[in-house]
Amino acid sequence: MGEILVLVDHVDGAVRKSTTELLTIARRLGEPAAVFLGSGLDSALEVLGRFGATKVYVVDDATIGEYLVGPKAEALVAIAEKASPSTILVSSNAEGKEIAARAAVRLGAGLITDAIDVDADGVATQSVFAASYVVTAKVTTATAIITVKPNAAAPEISETTPAVENVAVSYSAIATSAKITSVAPRAKSGRPELTDAEIVVSGGRGVGGPEGFGVVESLADALGAAVGASRAATDAGWYPHAFQVGQTGKTVSPQVYIANGISGAIQHRAGMQTSKTIIAVNKDSEAPIFELADFGVVGDLFKVVPQLTDEIGKRKS
Amino acid sequence: MGCRHDQTPQECEHFAILRSLGGWFTPMKIVVLVKHVPDAASDRAFASDTTTDRAAVDCRLSELDEYAVEQALQVVEKAGEGEITYLTMGPEAAGEALRKSLSMGGDAGVHVIDDALHGSDALATSLVLAAALGKMEFDVVICGMASTDGTMSVVPTMLAERLGLPCLTWASSLSIDGPAVTIRRDDDDASTTITGTLPAVVSVTDQTGEARYPSFKGIMAAKKKPVTTWSLADLGIDPAQVGLSAAWSVVDSVTKRPARQAGTIVTDEGDGGVKIADYLASGKFI
Numbered sequence: 324m325g326e327i328l329v330l331v332d333h334v335d336g337a338v339r340k341s342t343t344e345l346l347t348i349a350r351r352l353g354e355p356a357a358v359f360l361g362s363g364l365d366s367a368l369e370v371l372g373r374f375g376a377t378k379v380y381v382v383d384d385a386t387i388g389e390y391l392v393g394p395k396a397e398a399l400v401a402i403a404e405k406a407s408p409s410t411i412l413v414s415s416n417a418e419g420k421e422i423a424a425r426a427a428v429r430l431g432a433g434l435i436t437d438a439i440d441v442d443a444d445g446v447a448t449q450s451v452f453a454a455s456y457v458v459t460a461k462v463t464t465a466t467a468i469i470t471v472k473p474n475a476a477a478p479e480i481s482e483t484t485p486a487v488e489n490v491a492v493s494y495s496a497i498a499t500s501a502k503i504t505s506v507a508p509r510a511k512s513g514r515p516e517l518t519d520a521e522i523v524v525s526g527g528r529g530v531g532g533p534e535g536f537g538v539v540e541s542l543a544d545a546l547g548a549a550v551g552a553s554r555a556a557t558d559a560g561w562y563p564h565a566f567q568v569g570q571t572g573k574t575v576s577p578q579v580y581i582a583n584g585i586s587g588a589i590q591h592r593a594g595m596q597t598s599k600t601i602i603a604v605n606k607d608s609e610a611p612i613f614e615l616a617d618f619g620v621v622g623d624l625f626k627v628v629p630q631l632t633d634e635i636g637k638r639k640s
Numbered sequence: 641m642g643c644r645h646d647q648t649p650q651e652c653e654h655f656a657i658l659r660s661l662g663g664w665f666t667p668m669k670i671v672v673l674v675k676h677v678p679d680a681a682s683d684r685a686f687a688s689d690t691t692t693d694r695a696a697v698d699c700r701l702s703e704l705d706e707y708a709v710e711q712a713l714q715v716v717e718k719a720g721e722g723e724i725t726y727l728t729m730g731p732e733a734a735g736e737a738l739r740k741s742l743s744m745g746g747d748a749g750v751h752v753i754d755d756a757l758h759g760s761d762a763l764a765t766s767l768v769l770a771a772a773l774g775k776m777e778f779d780v781v782i783c784g785m786a787s788t789d790g791t792m793s794v795v796p797t798m799l800a801e802r803l804g805l806p807c808l809t810w811a812s813s814l815s816i817d818g819p820a821v822t823i824r825r826d827d828d829d830a831s832t833t834i835t836g837t838l839p840a841v842v843s844v845t846d847q848t849g850e851a852r853y854p855s856f857k858g859i860m861a862a863k864k865k866p867v868t869t870w871s872l873a874d875l876g877i878d879p880a881q882v883g884l885s886a887a888w889s890v891v892d893s894v895t896k897r898p899a900r901q902a903g904t905i906v907t908d909e910g911d912g913g914v915k916i917a918d919y920l921a922s923g924k925f926i
């Protein structure tokens with residue numbers, strides 16, 4: 324079986340869960356080989372081995388972190404030209420999609436984005452038109468590039484000791500044409516990542532202001548959940564944009580999604596309507612969110628949500 | 641050269657002096673890529689050949705491209721002058737996306753239209769748009785962050801790759817200063833500033849700020865603005881390279897997801913929180 328390249332999504336060697344999902348999917352398709360770009364390999368290697376990477380290609384040079392995706396794309400292309408993989412799997416986020424787009428042009432490879440599953444034949448499943456359709460598609464070129472959304476597979480352990488192969492890449496002028504001039508890291512909330520969380524508790528315009536998110540966060544913490552927000556709330560600056568759920572934010576598909584003070588506009592639904600269970604609290608009984616809620620309470624979220632948080636606390640103790 | 645209607649005589653003179661200083665100062669030329677898409681608020685569907693059904697639903701200028709139009713207009717307003725051309729690839733109705741953009745402002749439109757383009761994938765779309773850009777003059781190409789139908793977010797990057805230009809994507813703010821273009825990008829882990837040199841390709845998100853509504857005057861003016869159409873032959877592209885049969889990925893099946901059914905909706909009578917707790921407990925979530 325040929326090599327399947329998995330581009331590792333990591334921050335200084337801390338491997339994202341989505342990469343362990345990609346390695347799991349890669350094992351269905353062939354021999355998983357990880358592509359690790361940047362520094363921090365030492366901390367990453369153990370995780371990559373645990374999830375079955377038999378080989379790790381490494382490009383670690385200063386250029387990688389200094390420019391927007393260009394060097395990463397050229398490094399991936401250089402490795403793909405050596406390895407001739409049948410499939411390259413990349414995480415479906417802003418950076419991953421951009422690397423995939425460049426690699427597709429360079430390698431003459433067909434591209435599928437935002438897969439929610441990939442089977443052993445390389446058939447990708449996508450959720451399209453605001454999650455109203457499920458589509459299956461396949462790439463017809465010798466190499467396929469597929470970007471895969473978080474939670475596409477349950478990560479399965481398969482212990483290996485990967486062989487490490489260092490690769491040197493010389494970059495073109497174009498790879499280094501978009502320079503990163505400053506990076507302001509975001510403070511970590513300590514809560515689970517929005518796209519990984521089993522439970523998501525969201526707030527919308529109905530929370531009334533930044534303080535209003537206090538009741539949303541308290542409920543999230545009682546449930547060990549992630550916090551999400553509608554665009555109305557992020558646009559107003561009540562909650563950071565990174566937590567926005569919807570068409571221009573994150574797509575989430577948790578076991579439980581609790582929408583508080585959110586009307587349920589199509590653009591919001593696009594990001595959450597594949598949640599297994601949807602619960603809504605809204606004071607307007609006509610709010611469209613109730614059309615898709617499995618359980619809904621028509622009421623004031625400032626009464627209902629704190630009571631729920633207390634009740635969870637009581638039942639836990 | 642005469643003054644533009646929206647310039648004061650002082651501004652006009654100022655720019656005339658700058659121009660006379662030598663060839664280095666020329667008004668900025670911007671191309672904005674706009675796509676005509678099925679309205680995201682309508683019941684979108686697939687045609688029998690598994691391509692997006694454009695006949696069954698209302699189509700419109702992609703909402704996410706309106707932000708690109710707005711940014712282009714702001715760049716020109718800030719600089720005091722500049723030229724904006726909208727470029728679209730799509731069937732005849734896509735001309736409406738150009739008219740809508742022109743009614744917001746800007747100068748001209750280019751419409752790439754050819755029956756062979758039906759069903760083109762992102763790679764083919766970028767091939768065609770890159771060829772069109774190759775025939776146009778520009779300092780910067782501004783795109784939306786994604787088309788609302790395909791939602792791939794790859795065309796801007798593919799264009800930059802094909803044209804060998806710097807690509808600054810997912811801008812939540814954008815500024816152009818002399819030969820430099822700078823964006824802020826708000827990723828999950830960090831807020832990042834990125835700089836490149838013109839000419840460049842930029843894509844902008846809906847964080848850049850609300851797009852203006854066309855004024856009545858704008859709508860009337862748009863009718864007189866020039867729109868050029870180009871076929872694949874005009875671009876020197878072999879029809880065999882594009883369209884559904886040339887796509888490098890094929891759709892096997894499309895299935896409508898059953899609409900979610902409304903469940904139990906209760907009115908809070910002082911115990912709404914407890915009822916949700918009961919519901920969560922029944923599903924073993926707590």
Ligand SMILES: Cc1cc2nc3c(=O)[nH]c(=O)nc-3n(C[C@H](O)[C@H](O)[C@H](O)COP(=O)(O)OP(=O)(O)OC[C@H]3O[C@@H](n4cnc5c(N)ncnc54)[C@H](O)[C@@H]3O)c2cc1C
Nearest residue numbers: 527528529553554555569570571584585586591606607624
């Ligand atoms: C191109 C484009 C992209 C977009 N992308 C996104 C996206 O990614 N994500 C997104 O969310 N939106 C997105 N939107 C915006 C979307 O159309 C809606 O405007 C937005 O989702 C509305 O947010 P909301 O539900 O919080 O606010 P509203 O629609 O104003 O709803 C607020 C709700 O709160 C209820 N409420 C008020 N007070 C209380 C209270 N005390 N207790 C209980 N309920 C209360 C009200 O009854 C109302 O139903 C996008 C729009 C466009 C045009």
Ligand SMILES: Nc1ncnc2c1ncn2[C@@H]1O[C@H](COP(=O)(O)O)[C@@H](O)[C@H]1O
Nearest residue numbers: 673674729783784786787792793794795
């Ligand atoms: N057919 C098209 N005509 C003009 N611009 C397009 C077309 N397709 C994509 N674009 C541009 O590329 C951006 C991203 O599109 P996509 O990669 O399809 O999500 C859009 O917001 C447009 O600016």
